[in-house]
Amino acid sequence: MSKYKIVEIFDSIEGEGKRSGQLATFVRTTGCNLRCSYCDTLYALSEKNCEYTELTSDEIISRLNPLYRKVTLTGGEPLFHPNIKELISEMCSAGYEVNVETNGSIRVAPFRVADNIFFTIDYKLPCSDMENRMDKDAFLELTKEDVVKFVIGTKEDCDKTIEVVRMLQSHYGNEMPLIYLSAVCGRISHADIVTFMKSHTELSNARIQLQMHKIIWPDIDKGV
Ligand code: SF4
Numbered sequence: 001m002s003k004y005k006i007v008e009i010f011d012s013i014e015g016e017g018k019r020s021g022q023l024a025t026f027v028r029t030t031g032c033n034l035r036c037s038y039c040d041t042l043y044a045l046s047e048k049n050c051e052y053t054e055l056t057s058d059e060i061i062s063r064l065n066p067l068y069r070k071v072t073l074t075g076g077e078p079l080f081h082p083n084i085k086e087l088i089s090e091m092c093s094a095g096y097e098v099n100v101e102t103n104g105s106i107r108v109a110p111f112r113v114a115d116n117i118f119f120t121i122d123y124k125l126p127c128s129d130m131e132n133r134m135d136k137d138a139f140l141e142l143t144k145e146d147v148v149k150f151v152i153g154t155k156e157d158c159d160k161t162i163e164v165v166r167m168l169q170s171h172y173g174n175e176m177p178l179i180y181l182s183a184v185c186g187r188i189s190h191a192d193i194v195t196f197m198k199s200h201t202e203l204s205n206a207r208i209q210l211q212m213h214k215i216i217w218p219d220i221d222k223g224v
Contacts, residue, residue, distance in 0.1 A: 001056050001057070001058075002057065002086055002087070003054040003055060003056055004054070004056075004057070004060065004081060004083070004084070004087055005029060005031070005047060005052045006027065006028065006030070006052055006054075006060065007028040007029065007030055007043065007052050007076070008026070008028045008222060009025065009026065009028070009060065009063045009064075010025070010026050010224070011024070011026075012024070012026060012213060012224050013213065013216075014070075014072060014099075014212075015211045015212040015213030015214065015216075015224075016149075016180070016182065016210070016211055017099065017101075017120050017147055017149070017180060017209065018118075018120075018180075019070065019072075020209060021212065022070065023065070023068045023070065024070035024072050024099070025063070025064045025065045025068065025070065025071050025072070026074060027064075027071060027072070027073050027074070027078075028041075028075060028076065029073070029074075029078045029080075029081040030046070030047050030050055030076055030081070031044075031045070031046060031047060031075065031076045031077065031080055031081060032044070032045045032075055032076040032080060032103070033077055033080045033105060033106075033133075034077065034103050034105060034128075034130045034133055035129075035130070036103075036124060036128040037127060037128055037129045037130075038127070038128065038184045038185070040221070041075070043221075043222065044076040045076060057086065057087045057090045060087065060091075061090060061091060061094050061096075064091070064096055069095055069096050069097060070096065070097050070099070071097070071098045071099065072099045072101060073087075073088065073098055073100045073101065074101040075101070077103050077105070078101065078102065079100070079102050079108070079111055084111070085110065085111050085113060088113055088114075088117065089113040089114065092117055093114070095116075096116070097117070098114075098116065098117045099117075099118055099119075099120055100117065100118070101119075101120045102119055102120070102121050102122070102138075103121075103122050103124065103130075104121050104122045104123050104124055104134045105124075105130075105133045105134060105135055106135060107135055107137055108121060108138050108141060108142070118145040118147070119146045120146070120147040120149055120180075121138060121139065121142070121146065121147070121148055121149065122148075122150075122151065123139065123148055123149070123150055123161075123164050124151075125150060125151065125152060125154075125156075125157035125160050126156050126157055126160060127152075127153035127157050127184060127187065128151070128153075131160070139164070139167075139168065140171055142172075142177040143175070143177065144176065144177060145177075146178070147177060147179075147180055148164075148168065148178070148179055148180070149180045149181075149182065149209075150181050150182070151182050151183075151184055152181060152182070152183060152184065152188055152193060153183070153184035153187035153188055154187065154188065161181070162200055162203075165179060165202045165203065165206070178207070179203070179206040180208075181193055181196075181197065181203070181206055181208050182209045182210070182211065185214075190208065190210065194208060
């Protein structure tokens, strides 16, 4: 049976995204193939530098909360983790709605193994220093249930966001995935994001998101 390198499993509220404010169980895998300039989960980036436990899928599923039946699989980059498709499939089969948070560098279609799964996929903008790692095809295999997230830090990021949203609108028409925008902490204000949204018709159905968990627990980095 496969074992998974897990940094943490905890129950909390979704701080962002389309289940924002709802309770879920978070499963955080080790390892990431990117190194974003603003990463706030440095403790999960590399096996060499983080503490983790090796768990089987049965052991992970036994720690999910059956009261909520919602899982957020995150990292690091969960799709970068060996055999993760098997774990996603088993969590879905156990009756959990699974939100896979992924960084835009990996195709998602091979991991869409059930109906009760959706992806929250980042488009890494220029200020992340990782835009050249985006796999454009991953953004063309989404559904209306998926979320594309833009973490904005600069004016250049705003311009790129509009370019990508136009590309998505041209590809998906009325079947657009959801668009969420957020601010890189310390680089741009939430008010600036709202001003940006108001000035572009392409963003008329987009949503701004605050990292609610950081507002509720400003001094805690892990386990919330
Ligand atoms: S993809 Fe996410 S976990 Fe990986 S470096 Fe970027 S922000 Fe950090």
